[in-house]
Amino acid sequence: xxxxSPHRLSLSTGIDMDAFTAGNPxxxxxxxxxxFPESHRTWRHQMAHFADRFYCIAPDQRGYRGTSKPKxxxxxTADKLTADIFAxxxxxxVQQFVIAGHDWGGAIAWSVALNGQPDAPNPxxxxxxxxxxIANAPHPYLFQRLLITDxxxxxxxxxxxxxxxxxxxxxxQDQGLTGLMLKTVKWDKPSAMEPEERTALLADWADRxxxxxxxxxxxxxxxxxxxxxxxxxxxxxxxxxxPQLMIPTLVVWAMDDLALPPSNIDGIEELVPDVTIAPVExxxxxxxxxxxxxxxxxxxxxxxxxxxxxxxxxxxxxR
Numbered sequence: 432x433x434x435x436s437p438h439r440l441s442l443s444t445g446i447d448m449d450a451f452t453a454g455n456p457x458x459x460x461x462x463x464x465x466x467f468p469e470s471h472r473t474w475r476h477q478m479a480h481f482a483d484r485f486y487c488i489a490p491d492q493r494g495y496r497g498t499s500k501p502k503x504x505x506x507x508t509a510d511k512l513t514a515d516i517f518a519x520x521x522x523x524x525v526q527q528f529v530i531a532g533h534d535w536g537g538a539i540a541w542s543v544a545l546n547g548q549p550d551a552p553n554p555x556x557x558x559x560x561x562x563x564x565i566a567n568a569p570h571p572y573l574f575q576r577l578l579i580t581d582x583x584x585x586x587x588x589x590x591x592x593x594x595x596x597x598x599x600x601x602x603x604q605d606q607g608l609t610g611l612m613l614k615t616v617k618w619d620k621p622s623a624m625e626p627e628e629r630t631a632l633l634a635d636w637a638d639r640x641x642x643x644x645x646x647x648x649x650x651x652x653x654x655x656x657x658x659x660x661x662x663x664x665x666x667x668x669x670x671x672x673x674p675q676l677m678i679p680t681l682v683v684w685a686m687d688d689l690a691l692p693p694s695n696i697d698g699i700e701e702l703v704p705d706v707t708i709a710p711v712e713x714x715x716x717x718x719x720x721x722x723x724x725x726x727x728x729x730x731x732x733x734x735x736x737x738x739x740x741x742x743x744x745x746x747x748x749x750r
Contacts, residue, residue: 462489565683567691
């Protein structure tokens with residue numbers, strides 16, 4: 432596995448972030464965003480695969496591991512988590528980049544892509560994101576609608592109610608995140624993770640400040656998760672029109688995901704016209720390390736042409 436270079440960065444958003452890089456900073460950049468409840472290490476196979484052609488950047492996001500962990504729930508709203516990523520790029524002197532995300536990191540990648548595509552409202556961000564790669568992270572518009580209309584998705588997301596329930600805080604304080612995970616979530620194929628990686632992950636879950644930082648992503652989210660017997664209505668943001676993502680986008684979807692069934696990619700072409708969908712059969716939620724071969728193989732068509740970031744490098748960069 433490739434050796435990563437660590438960075439401790441003081442961001443303009445007011446947090447100190449740990450980030451890890453591999454590859455030549457002169458190459459086109461890819462920022463990889465991990466999901467819950469992992470770390471930058473979740474992208475280890477992709478970092479190793481692409482570091483000879485791309486500048487690979489993987490942070491531990493706000494609330495995770497050594498990165499700042501504000502205690503206030505409101506410090507974890509999507510706008511702040513999105514701003515962190517543009518601030519990270521600024522801190523590393525990266526102007527344009529590909530954004531890649533899995534799970535919660537994918538949720539923020541959707542936001543970064545929408546805010547970083549050409550003609551986006553914020554002039555400091557518009558045009559900075561050239562491509563997007565999403566791995567088993569639902570589009571916010573489609574996901575919110577499914578939480579109302581699809582009882583299978585609603586049932587699969589009931590754990591989010593438990594994660595938001597502060598009556599579980601005593602359990603977390605006593606047993607770390609492991610206690611809450613055992614109570615509410617069934618992991619997809621944990622045996623697929625290397626033993627040393629799993630040991631390190633469980634150690635991360637013992638950090639009580641990090642536990643509550645991770646849970647605050649759920650508690651600050653605007654997503655409405657109804658109970659199973661609730662007569663729920665679609666919130667306004669998912670009831671009407673939603674901005675399209677116009678940049679080339681790859682959506683990798685593990686088809687046996689217990690938390691996020693394939694219904695999440697139905698109709699995505701209307702919201703992302705330039706989308707390529709790469710289904711991965713016989714794989715659970717953590718597709719980027721369960722099936723890194725399939726994920727890595729899906730990238731090249733999307734990344735072709737990124738030599739335009741730097742005329743020094745040609746199409747041979749992607750393989």
